[in-house]
Amino acid sequence: MQFTSASLAPYNTFGLTQTAEQLVLLTEREQLPHLWQAAQGMPLLVMGEGSNVLFTAPFTGLVLVNRLKGITVTEAEDAWVLKVEGGENWHQLVCWSLAQGMPGLENLALIPGTVGASPIQNIGAYGVELAQFCQQVESFDWHSGETHVWSAADCAFGYRDSVFKRGARHHLILSVTLRLPKVWQPVLGYGPLAELGEQATALQVCDRVCATRQAKLPDPAVLGNAGSFFKNPTVVTAQAEALKLAWPTLPVFATTPGRSKLAAGWLIDKAGLKGARVGGAGVHTEQALVLVNHGGATSDDVLRLAALVRERVEQLFGVRLEPEVRMMNGEGETHLDEALACLS
Numbered sequence: 079m080q081f082t083s084a085s086l087a088p089y090n091t092f093g094l095t096q097t098a099e100q101l102v103l104l105t106e107r108e109q110l111p112h113l114w115q116a117a118q119g120m121p122l123l124v125m126g127e128g129s130n131v132l133f134t135a136p137f138t139g140l141v142l143v144n145r146l147k148g149i150t151v152t153e154a155e156d157a158w159v160l161k162v163e164g165g166e167n168w169h170q171l172v173c174w175s176l177a178q179g180m181p182g183l184e185n186l187a188l189i190p191g192t193v194g195a196s197p198i199q200n201i202g203a204y205g206v207e208l209a210q211f212c213q214q215v216e217s218f219d220w221h222s223g224e225t226h227v228w229s230a231a232d233c234a235f236g237y238r239d240s241v242f243k244r245g246a247r248h249h250l251i252l253s254v255t256l257r258l259p260k261v262w263q264p265v266l267g268y269g270p271l272a273e274l275g276e277q278a279t280a281l282q283v284c285d286r287v288c289a290t291r292q293a294k295l296p297d298p299a300v301l302g303n304a305g306s307f308f309k310n311p312t313v314v315t316a317q318a319e320a321l322k323l324a325w326p327t328l329p330v331f332a333t334t335p336g337r338s339k340l341a342a343g344w345l346i347d348k349a350g351l352k353g354a355r356v357g358g359a360g361v362h363t364e365q366a367l368v369l370v371n372h373g374g375a376t377s378d379d380v381l382r383l384a385a386l387v388r389e390r391v392e393q394l395f396g397v398r399l400e401p402e403v404r405m406m407n408g409e410g411e412t413h414l415d416e417a418l419a420c421l422s
């Protein structure tokens with residue numbers, strides 16, 4: 079098999095310049111057995127649209143870009159069941175399903191990336207997450223070369239988390255099967271959606287979600303970014319209560335008993351970091367949880383800015399932020415501390 083090396087710039091929404099030794103677009107499942115054999119022993123990185131990734135070094139192995147396409151719909155008595163190939167664009171799927179009269183995904187409109195990436199971090203927004211609809215995931219196991227089917231329970235979904243971020247990282251997601259119940263209820267808990275009222279249609283919810291996202295979140299086509307750079311941190315409730323006493327406007331959400339989630343965007347904002355810059359990288363001025371590429375940013379700029387944000391928030395609030403964006407070095411996944419230790 080002939081591989082070709084390539085720039086990763088078109089394959090990451092941060093718009094960072096980095097290279098891969100070898101890059102292949104996967105458009106047919108039939109390519110997989112041959113690719114799998116030819117790439118034995120090489121580091122592998124599977125990509126969708128690169129909307130949640132930061133490349134910290136040139137990738138020394140094979141980057142496989144999932145462009146598998148297709149949607150199959152089955153009608154069950156109480157639900158629409160959509161089997162969607164991993165390379166489909168997520169937002170186009172949301173729009174398509176709504177146009178077919180199959181509501182459910184409207185709160186997840188405009189989330190960048192592919193369907194194949196959606197279960198990996200259990201994408202979520204405005205009170206809804208993928209786990210609520212995901213019935214099954216089909217993957218190609220890069221260790222055994224075999225196809226594997228995961229039930230929703232097997233996927234072990236959590237907040238921005240699943241088995242595909244942990245023990246099953248070597249699986250390439252072929253398709254995701256979504257179950258959209260025919261009995262539909264809008265999810266309007268989030269402020270700007272609540273204004274719509276209980277009579278809201280799915281299309282109205284979708285429009286409001288799009289408007290809200292467009293007002294706060296930068297469009298990667300205009301300003302490079304990878305969405306929320308950090309996760310909202312979870313702390314013990316006693317710490318959340320103490321912080322709330324000191325900072326009464328801090329948004330705190332109950333999670334599991336004894337734990338509370340804090341709004342990382344608020345913490346970064348209150349630390350005075352909106353608009354902060356390191357080289358070409360900056361903290362977004364409308365939503366502090368997003369780091370952006372103002373043009374010409376390097377991965378070192380982004381890493382140094384992330385370190386600055388984490389340090390200031392920890393100094394002020396005693397809370398340590400963890401990145402939500404996945405970091406990839408020359409061989410595979412890395413993490414912020416390791417990537418920072420490699421900076422010159």
Ligand code: EPU
Pocket residue numbers: 202203204205294295304305306307308309310329341342343344347364365366367402
């Ligand atoms: N806030 C500020 N200043 C800021 C940003 C936020 O004060 O600069 C406050 C907001 O006013 C609000 C709270 O912090 O009270 C939470 O902010 P927001 O509602 O914008 O949501 P978020 O917690 O920052 C999460 C997800 C987003 C998702 C939105 C909407 C994570 C890490 N992020 O952001 O997901 O779109 O909720 O549901 O969970 C992503 O994962 O890439 C992403 C964008």
